[in-house]
Amino acid sequence: MMFNGYNDSLVQNIRAWLQEDIGSxxxxxxxxxxxxxxxxxxxxAKEDGIIAGMPVAELVFRTVDPSLTFNPLVQDGAIVRKGTIIAEVEGSTHRILTGERLALNLLQRLSGIATKTRSxxxxxxxxxxxxxxTRKTTPGHRMLEKYAVRVGGxxxxxxxxxxxxxxxDNHIKGAGGISQAISxxxxxxxxxxxxEVETESLSQVEEALTAGADIIMLDNMSLEGMTEAVQLIKSRSPHVRVEASGNVSLETVRGIAETGVDxxxxxxxxxxxxxxxxSLDLNAKKGGAEG
Known part of the structure; x- marks a missing residue:
């Protein structure tokens, strides 16, 4: 997958994250x-999973030292098995070790998100x-974490x-109702x-439909309630998209999808x-200063 996250904000963040780790x-x-x-x-990789964040890891090492050579052996989105070598880094031992932890932290987190998403x-x-x-992301890492979700499919x-x-729900309370909020x-x-309007009951779904919502979210509804809500929405306004949310797990996600939500x-x-x-393992290449 193409990574299009290179921007001034990411570069500035990497510099700040390196400074946090390196200090003096x-x-x-x-x-x-x-x-x-x-x-x-x-x-x-020390376990099976989906790799995400290779370009970010490369940017970390190049920020530490532009002369370091980073050679990715797999691309983001690759399914890897335990023991797979995914990249090589060559150059100053000092600079490699300085960038190691941040590069691995980002690779590990983003690959974890991609792997979770793929499941x-x-x-x-x-x-x-x-x-x-959703917006339930780590502050400062939203762009990267949402990228990892895309890598995972x-x-x-x-x-x-x-x-x-x-x-x-709080907007609805503050506005005095769904109709008032949409208007x-x-x-x-x-x-x-x-x-988009979050609804928790069939009566709220009906109010959102009447008020002209473009997307209706069914929040924490039972499968029976979601099925009934989807049938109502599609019969009255087929163009309205239906979203389901709330405590979704691997065990429940397919049943939720089978209710007909989009x-x-x-x-x-x-x-x-x-x-x-x-993990990163160092293999000595050649010694330091002579004498």
């Missing part, structure tokens, strides 16, 4: 390894329902509060922007995952 300097490397020492390191996607095989993420929900209207939103947004949003893709175990 990598004292262990400085005091144990000669300055001119060079090595070739291999990065390998959900596999359960939905054969169905047209779309799996999407999922899709992205809105990126932030700015790119779609999503009326939730006010419609009067103040561009005609190209959609309005989209299932899963927060745990980015907030409840296990980082993939990935």
């Amino acid at each position: 300097g990598d004292i262990t490397t400085w005091t144990t390894i000669e300055e001119g020492h060079e090595s070739k390191a291999v990065i390998h 959900f996607v596999d359960v939905l095989e054969g169905l047209s329902t779309r799996l999407v993420d 999922g899709a992205n929900h809105r990126f932030g509060l700015y790119d779609a209207v999503m009326i939730k 006010r939103a419609r009067a103040n947004i561009p005609h190209t922007m959609t309005i 989209v299932i949003s899963v927060g745990r893709l980015t907030y409840s995952f296990a980082s993939l175990d990935i």
Whole structure:
């Protein structure tokens, strides 16, 4: 998958994350390894999974030292088995060890998200329902984590509060009802922007339909309730898309999809995952300064 996340914000973040780790300097490397020492390191998976974040890891090493050579041996989206060497890094031993932890942290987290996402996607095989993420991401890492969801075969929900209207329970309370919330939103947004409404009952679904919602979310409904809501929505307004959300798990996701919903949003893709175990091993290439 093509990575299109290179931007000033990511570069600035990587510099800040490196500074957080390095501080005044990598004292262990400085005091144990000669300055001119060079090595070739291999990065390998220690468990099965989906790889995501290779271009990000490369950017970390190149930010530490542009002269380092980073050679990816697999691409993002690759299914790897335990023991697979996924990349090689060559150059200054000092610089490789300085960038090691941040590069691995990002690779492990993003690969963990991609692997988690793929497990959900596999359960939905054969169905047209779309799996999407949420805004439940790590602050400062949303772009990367949503990228990892795409690598795993999922899709992205809105990126932030700015790119779609999503009326939730507290908005409904503040506005005085679903109809009032939709009416006010419609009067103040561009005609190209959609309005999604979170509903918890059939009566709320009916109110959202009447008020002209573009997308209706069925939040924490039973399978029977979702089936009835989907039938109502599709019979009255076939163009309205239906999203399901709320405590979705690998055990329940296919049953939810089979109710006929168009989209299932899963927060745990980015907030409840296990980082993939990935390691870097150093192999000495040549010694340091002479004399």
